[in-house]
């Protein structure tokens with residue numbers, strides 16, 4: 001691990017369990033796995049110590065080729081943790097970060113669904129950034145979808161009051177599902193008003209958004225804030241029918 005974060009299991013993982021985790025979470029690295037939930041207020045990671053300062057803690061989920069992470073960390077006075085599942089992208093982003101001398105960006109390779117609850121104390125994160133998550137069209141790939149009610153609930157719990165959720169997608173139906181989850185299931189406040197998209201003006205764009213800028217493809221962008229109250233639905237997982245995604249189309 002680049003920053004000395006040790007996410008070793010608290011007890012050795014049986015090969016069978018490891019295979020199951022790999023299957024369920026697509027997580028390649030044993031050192032990214034901590035078994036068992038953390039107790040409230042218990043943090044696996046001392047972020048101010050690692051970054052050498054207590055700036056607002058931001059997290060980008062699925063940083064991909066890393067254009068957002070690099071430019072956002074360079075522009076803003078924040079500590080940014082980028083989580084990317086694909087090893088080659090994570091390693092490439094680390095190299096480019098080092099070449100630019102950015103001290104406020106850490107890159108972790110692994111499955112965000114597994115890592116997030118282990119990395120951050122509830123109420124500690126200033127912002128999450130999730131840009132153009134894969135829509136996973138096929139039925140057999142549904143379990144790989146990232147943003148759903150239960151994942152949104154985790155983000156809600158980990159954000160501090162007033163903390164921001166920066167969601168962007170290139171898929172209209174995914175955008176509608178995100179809005180529904182955020183506003184109706186969890187009770188996030190939409191900074192632009194219920195159901196409304198935010199302006200792209202002044203935003204640092206992700207790698208994919210930069211490509212779409214050239215091709216003219218539409219991107220749906222939302223900014224949510226976590227209000228000072230518990231989520232509307234405390235246990236979103238399984239609280240309602242899973243969405244039918246077979247009718248989702250890119251445009």
Ligand SMILES: C[S@@+](CC[C@H](N)C(=O)[O-])C[C@H]1O[C@@H](n2cnc3c(N)ncnc32)[C@H](O)[C@@H]1O
Nearest residue numbers: 062063064084085086111112131132206207208
């Ligand atoms: C379509 S790409 C978008 C990349 C980048 N956000 C952008 O807008 O250019 C989605 C990225 O999310 C990553 N990803 C998907 N599921 C993930 C997960 N569970 N944890 C971490 N990264 C994930 C993929 O590897 C991929 O790089």
